[in-house]
Amino acid sequence: MKRLAILGSTGSIGQQTLDIVRSFPNKFKVIGLASGRNISLLAKQISEFQPQLAYSALKLSLPDKVKFSSMEEIASYPETDLVVIATSGKIGLTPTLAAIRSSKKIALANKEILAMAGEIIIAEAKRHRAQILPIDSEHSAVWQCLRGEKAEVARLLLTASGGPFYHYSSSQLAKVTADEALQHPTWKMGRKVTIDSATLINKGLEATEAHWLFSIPFDKIEIVIHSQSIVHSLVEFTDGSVKAQLSFPDMHLPIQYALSYPKRLPNSKLPRLDLVQVNSLTFKPVNYANFPCLELALEAGRRGGTYPAVLCAADEIAIELFLAKHTSFPDIARIIARTISLHQGIANPTLDEILAADAWARETALQIVNKGSLCY
């Protein structure tokens, strides 16, 4: 029986994690749940799974047996074996560190955490022997391909669906609405991640995550457009052999794999892949010119230090402004680029310096828009 804490339980990954728990009531027990503002769903989850600890960003009346606790307390609670980090953006960063410092297993779905603070997270995880198990479909694929392999990796090929606008011209991209950007062709995900998929910035964050998770240098990480989202990523070994992990695009599988690892659990509720029905898997080069967010994210990853944190913070603000219809889709890249250009990077930053860079970038991104100083 694995005892779980789920941070971000009302989000897309959190809800799917609870689906897996429901499928295996004898394998997983929920000890802690934490959510943001969706307290009506959290109340239902608490009633169904009866955790010992709960947290929400808004005030919530709890049953007597459930103790209101901070996310850090939930993440480090002694009776927990595995902490699922299903938050989005930087909010999961300090709870993740708390889980690491308590030597928990960590199933990580929050892309920004490793992108922002990969060096610190990996060093702390080594020090505290905390295993980090990726939930992201691409990293789960790489992790599965590396299973049992001791050879050096020659190349990682991260696949990208390309999002809903991959075939758009730059003039079409200028007219994209928030509603259009929220319609992903292959994946059902949360709002922020869906927009990040449309700008392709998510692949740059994932490359940075992969760099930290698997100790792969950036020059060995390539991105390829694979619009069917069936091949979740590929690993090339030094002998030229390539391994790939494939499945129907559904996050339940990588979530279950991280929860059940090193076992695989038979689960008839998970969709089966029918390759003959899929018929064709295509691979195309990335159009970097039309999706400048991707190169911005890769460049921030390569520069390291506080740059990825600034990128992530500016991205969060730019997406909020875009979803609120204050700015255009191409403005997301412009806001990020301008914020980064104003940043004085710090190498080997402390966590406080990363959080300070994050705060600075949020303010700066907002000012850039409010003062109308975006470069067109």
Add this chain to the structure above:
Amino acid sequence: MKRLAILGSTGSIGQQTLDIVRSFPNKFKVIGLASGRNISLLAKQISEFQPQLAYSALKLSLPDKVKFSSMEEIASYPETDLVVIATSGKIGLTPTLAAIRSSKKIALANKEILAMAGEIIIAEAKRHRAQILPIDSEHSAVWQCLRGEKAEVARLLLTASGGPFYHYSSSQLAKVTADEALQHPTWKMGRKVTIDSATLINKGLEATEAHWLFSIPFDKIEIVIHSQSIVHSLVEFTDGSVKAQLSFPDMHLPIQYALSYPKRLPNSKLPRLDLVQVNSLTFKPVNYANFPCLELALEAGRRGGTYPAVLCAADEIAIELFLAKHTSFPDIARIIARTISLHQGIANPTLDEILAADAWARETALQIVNKGSLCY
């Protein structure tokens, strides 16, 4: 330093095995070489690799230091670590058993051995702790995908290029010439294997091999047409996750993997896969009606006993007759089907019974053609 014996050294797989030895002179040493009738090439190989033992089907003058030995002697020679079985048809069967009984590692490229005598081979390999390492690209792919995995396999998906005639109608198939059948679209292979790829009988033999090598029941083995020959096979686990092995179609890689296992050796001479250049990987259902050899082979595998040996023997005769222009391409299936229909199968046969069934089938197949008793 691994010490190798290579049986079938002048064939396609044998020559490519020696290419790998050439690339790693400090890792592999050739102790024994055996060939059939190509003694001029064998003489060159002996001069280059200086083995201690050699065999050929025809008389051959050997340097003083090289001892003429039977294939069984070479396969069981104490100074050998790994025996590459690169023969074709049933000739490799008794040398393979000799290698197994001497507890050698066996790199197996000869499809018919496991198809004909899988039960005996696997039981003897267990008894003598002889590892069987597949060289066939499909089985190497499955083996690589299973690496580090302990979970049950839900499904094997063996890929088939479909050969040169996959889009032919049955009337077009009736007119196929030997020269056309010897032109494989993606793989460069020996003559027998090339014709076996054109009739698709090879996939039935490979399914039987996979059944024995990986203990997978036939109902969990599926075949899918993948004309690019890039995805060499796929494994689906019980959680629905699918792993695939991909590479440019070139046998050097699976040969090297079997030779270097458990290591992978960096080898810049092996071709790299460029998925963007490949562009599209397609998967289509098998047209069993046009390629009856495939169902014949699967059925023989499922029935077991002496049936696969009869199938293989009739296939060898049918191919010889086809290449000699005595019979047509569709006659290959007819000769095999008629031979099998006349066979009284033996369950759990001994090796002698398998060899007797083989001899019976060769004679019967010839008689069927000579007496003109093929059913049209």
